Amino acid sequence: MQKGIDGAPDFTAAAAALNSNTDDLSAAIASVYGTAAGDAFKPIWSSHIGYFVDYVKATAAKDEAGRQNAVAELEDYRMKQAEFFHSANPAYFETAAIAEGLKMHIGHLLDTFNSYVNKDYTNAYSFERTAYSHMFMTASELTGGIVAQFPDKFHGKTDAAPEMTTISMKKGSTAVTVNGTTSQMDVTPVMKDGSTFIPLRYLGEAIGVDITWDNTKKTLWIKDRDNTAVFRAGQSYMELNGERKNIGAPVFLDSGRVQVPVRFIAELLGWDVKWLPGDGTITLTKAMDATMVHSH
Incomplete structure (x- = not known):
């Protein structure tokens, strides 16, 4: 997003890396839930990247209505993404919990970008690091749910479970x-x-x-x-x-x-x-x- 608003020369490379990441995530979903699930996941995930780009473009154009529309689209995305995971794993993935986590993810990225645009670089960095660390928690929740859903797929020596x-x-x-x-x-x-x-x-x-x-x-x-x-x-x-x-x-x-x-x-x-x-x-x-x- 920062490279987009700056018109950075390596914006195209950054966008390509995001697309490659989307391909990898879709393949990971397909490896667990099947090709159809991977194909269904990809456009949902890709959409939120596009909505962030829309937010950047609207910011550059000083189009407040466009910014608000992008935020509304991101709100719609997080619910669709949460529902996708719940439908794939209803016993371990709760729609409300995943939607809440995605809300924080979206908020962190928008706060990072808005602070950067306002030249508040201290907060931009802080929000960015918060967003980065938060995604490890989200990944842990998703991987934990998948392992619990398909224990036979994940072999290996395990220690005795500690007290919960x-x-x-x-x-x-x-x-x-x-x-x-x-x-x-x-x-x-x-x-x-x-x-x-x-x-x-x-x-x-x-x-x-x-x-x-x-x-x-x-x-x-x-x-x-x-x-x-x-x-x-x-x-x-x-x-x-x-x-x-x-x-x-x-x-x-x-x-x-x-x-x-x-x-x-x-x-x-x-x-x-x-x-x-x-x-x-x-x-x-x-x-x-x-x-x-x-x-x-």
């Missing part, structure tokens, strides 16, 4: 369940601007990290044995070991509790997150100690 920690919350409910033991929160997870937010304090207590709140500064610190994370109410970024990371949506206070997007905090802490469609239940699982992931 499971945390469940539900939108509109004050109950939080950790490994089968339920306690009560004084606020509930909520949906805001298309993202699901959860109360950070109760998540932190559930996974055993240290939490400090400064009411004057409206700032919350989370510490584990290796890392320190800082969240400030009203800000759409946080700091991990002094490095700024964009959250994608402003942190906010709800009855004195800090609410953060569950997708972001799950990625930060290295947890898998799933939504139960229609029920509003959010389940986080992890097979190791809670340690914040410092992505470089």
Whole structure:
């Protein structure tokens, strides 16, 4: 996108690399789900690249209506892509969860590009690194679902599975369940601007990290044995070991509790997150100690 707006001489080479990547992804899908699935995947995936190009062109032309149309097309894309994966693997791929992840991916790329156009290179770099690290989580979720769906296709020596920690919350409910033991929160997870937010304090207590709140500064610190994370109410970024990371949506206070997007905090802490469609239940699982992931 940056090369497009700059009219860079290597734009054609970058576009060719994207097309090659699309071919590789389509072939990977076909290797698991068959040629028909690979053929169905390719135009869906290709479409979102085209919509980003449309956004770049509209930005260059100062065509705000064109930009908004491209965003609407990207919104349509993420739902089609999520539905594709759910139809391929209904037991392990939830439409809502995949759509939420794609929403973050799209947002990261648009934020990166918009910051670059506005010559805010510090934020452009930060958003770009966030987008890069986020895609590893998305890839992990997809590959994990495929392996679970087709265990016989993936052979090799495996160690004994570590104990899983499971945390469940539900939108509109004050109950939080950790490994089968339920306690009560004084606020509930909520949906805001298309993202699901959860109360950070109760998540932190559930996974055993240290939490400090400064009411004057409206700032919350989370510490584990290796890392320190800082969240400030009203800000759409946080700091991990002094490095700024964009959250994608402003942190906010709800009855004195800090609410953060569950997708972001799950990625930060290295947890898998799933939504139960229609029920509003959010389940986080992890097979190791809670340690914040410092992505470089």
